[in-house]
Amino acid sequence: MSHTQDNPSIHTHKKEIGHEHHHTHEHTQTRAVINRLSRAIGHLESVKRMVENGQDCSEVLIQLAAVRSALTNTGKIILQDHIEHCIVDAIESDDPVPMKQLKKAIEQFIK
Numbered sequence: 001m002s003h004t005q006d007n008p009s010i011h012t013h014k015k016e017i018g019h020e021h022h023h024t025h026e027h028t029q030t031r032a033v034i035n036r037l038s039r040a041i042g043h044l045e046s047v048k049r050m051v052e053n054g055q056d057c058s059e060v061l062i063q064l065a066a067v068r069s070a071l072t073n074t075g076k077i078i079l080q081d082h083i084e085h086c087i088v089d090a091i092e093s094d095d096p097v098p099m100k101q102l103k104k105a106i107e108q109f110i111k
Contacts, residue, residue, distance in 0.1 A: 029081040036074040043067050075109055 047063045082102065090098035 027081045027085055029077050033074055033077055033081075036070065036077070040067055040070040040074065043070065079106070079109070 043063070044067050047060060047067060050060050050063060086098050087102060090096070
């Protein structure tokens with residue numbers, strides 16, 4: 001298998017001390033995540049146009065809430081895929097680094 005550059009659904013993790021970690025795996029939801037992000041980007045650009053055109057603030061807030069919800073749901077898919085692949089692989093290889101990284105990421109995600 002190749003590195004992330006050749007296939008966006010394959011990730012390589014590095015250990016915190018800077019050594020290359022040979023932990024590669026495939027994510028099953030990469031295409032779905034990319035599609036959801038593309039839709040969210042388009043929706044956010046629409047909200048920007050609403051603001052530029054002086055649309056009602058209430059409508060803008062409702063649309064921003066929809067974008068935020070879409071991003072949160074996309075994050076949930078990424079998290080589920082990460083747990084099912086990265087964390088399972090890390091446990092099987094007795095590597096504590098991905099679990100530490102996951103804890104940090106969850107703290108940032110749920111702020």
